[in-house]
Amino acid sequence: MFKHALQYLGVAMALSFSGLTSNATAADLKIGLLLSQTGPLATYGTSMKSAAEYAVKQVNDAGGINGNKVTLALEDDASKPTTFLNGLNRLVGQEKVLALVGPITSGFFLAGVPIVKEHNVLMISPTATAPNLTKGAVEAFRNNPSEDVNIPVLLKYIKSTQPDISSIAIIYDNKESADKIIGGLYESLAPSVGWKQQSVTKFLSGQLNYSDVVSKALRDKPDVVAVASHAEDAANVARELRRQGYSGIILGGTSTVSHDYIKIAGDAANGTYAVVPYYYGAQTPQNTEFLKGYKKFTERTTIDPWEASTYESMKMILHAMKQAQVTGDPAKLKAERASVRENLASTRDFPGLMGDISFNDERVAVKPSVIIKVHDGEWIAN
Template identity: 25%
Template sequence: MKRRDFLKGVAATGVLGATGFPGIWTKSGNAWASNNEIPVGVLFSLTGPVAVVESTLQNACLMAIEEINAEGGIHGRMLKPVIEDPASDPATFADRIRRQVLRDNCVSVFGAYTSASRQAVLPVVEQHDNLFWYPTLYEGRECSRNVMYGGAVPNQQQQDFVPWLKENFGGRFYLIGNNYVYPREENNVCKMILDDIGGEAVHEEYVPMGHSDFGSVINRIRDMKPDVIFCTLVGDSDVAFQRQMHAAGFDPETMPVASLTRSEIEVKAMGGAAAAGHFSSAPYFMGHESAANHRFVEAYLNRFGQDEVTHFVNEAAYFQVYQFKAAVEQLAPSDITPLNIRDAAVGLRMLAPQGEIEIDPNLHTYLWPKIARWQADGQAEVVQQSARRMAPDPYWAYEDQMCTAEGLVRT
């Protein structure tokens, strides 16, 4: 079956639905599918400091699985979600995905939010030639052939954002993030851009995951008077920081917090009033006007509650399940393996809630960069949007390296 664009298969019960055909396939020594089921791993934290975000990724992933099963599954087989809670701990991520791959025979695993967790599962999926679908924005500088990257990389968030912030507010940036690989690498990219455009990082600091007392940070910000607070805090830390900034009376008109990680879910937790006037850069916001997004939001709220929100990471957690489905449908039943699914996925286009997306040969995703200002009602007003989808370049800030279909290339 030839690879095809996947633009028009919008089913009544799913934003990205389509039908399959019956078939049976096995892996030597293990059944990839049996009893009319295809086991897929679902590996998102339901406890711990990033559960506030990861639980909503699981919601979106399971919603897509339910929609696909309601339409007859894939090749006549139902998707069987094998759910584990890695509890926001990278070591537990590695242990649980090993179970899903070896014990449960999952043909792919969907999961994770932090880069630390992604890096923890990477050796497992590479050793066992499985496929990990990672929906989250991340820092780039990775080129695994066993990971499907659905989230934004630095060029898709910072290339337009940092110059826009300097132009509108000034070039003195205060960098604050959690102490792990993602914030440190994103801040390195931010500093490179600032150097190129005549800005500067006046201060840079990191706090542990789950950190919640930002009194000393706020005092330093008050003393240093930066133009922009560039924030790569995640989960509970971001919520606590913004609440305390708001309580301290900082004016977003003169000193905005500019975040790469803050979405509707964090804003809901901190309160719209605390976030109002500050900015985020992301490929998707809940208020995006499109028929596909209206269907996605309506289905999500009907499934999980009218007071819930969609955001740019759970949108990717949703569309990646449909990318998996579309890739499997390109293969003859006897050819279904994790790596064949990977190869079939390259070049697939589909209409996601944010717009038409495509999987690049480097296994990252073409996305639609947007800059938005948060409103008191918890929603985001887009103030600038890319006129076209942007190609993913995970080594964009490093001219001597690039990620290709063959892997990392050094020039």
């Protein structure tokens, strides 16, 4: 999910001295967080930070890893590629973390891969969904299926449950690369379920008026509309779709799935569908236990898929650290980073919140997914 343009690969990688000051001692085991706390992506990043903190609290309350305390070093990338690269350099060079969780976007992730390869430290994104994201880099992991897996699942489901649908209009954000990918997949895959593609309408995120965009999309009266955009813009498109009389299903992507989407769109969000790797209503023992403690920790009652994925990512790293018998000795940093990476790559049948998780040969998590929809103002499993 969330792939920004790759031109940021050339951004200067100077060290940054911003961020949190750690109170860790030499023997503490440090994990780096690369999560937006400000800027447009903060709607995802702030809750993801809470999930990481909860996973660390759990392990430290139980005695730590091999007797050592786990600490977090946070870098707020401010939803900006240059800030992200500076923060990544600081975490691997100055903070000397054993592993990294983040970033949120696929574009940021790809820009950071050369740095983690140089330092032989693993980086796992709980959210990124671009195809081929981890290919060719043993340090690159992700805990989320690719959009080219998710979108076909959703299209086949809608086709089977709504057989009268025969045409589609596609609206997508032409600024955010993740949304371009999702929009492009709807464009290329809709014919595979027998739908006529009536229009493809592009816009730039952050604009103030969506009237013309939606008018073009609805001109030929499509049976279904796909909207590929991050939560705020997707919500504004949904509101305009309803205002102009469209009452049908809205197909989204993983970037749409946020409680902010519902908060901004209101009743217009009802009837929106997406595929995600987590649903907070799942009745598994792991999820029941997680929700009980996490709701108390955060005082919130609904959980986004991305904080759940962050929690799982942290738990798998902590397990890999335990298996690697890391010590936090600075003199062993290179070897211990490599051992944590190797143990994470060999993870099989880890008890995730929705079911078992294993990493395939490209270090992408193979895990259950679920189709969710907005009904009566909340995301529910379909």
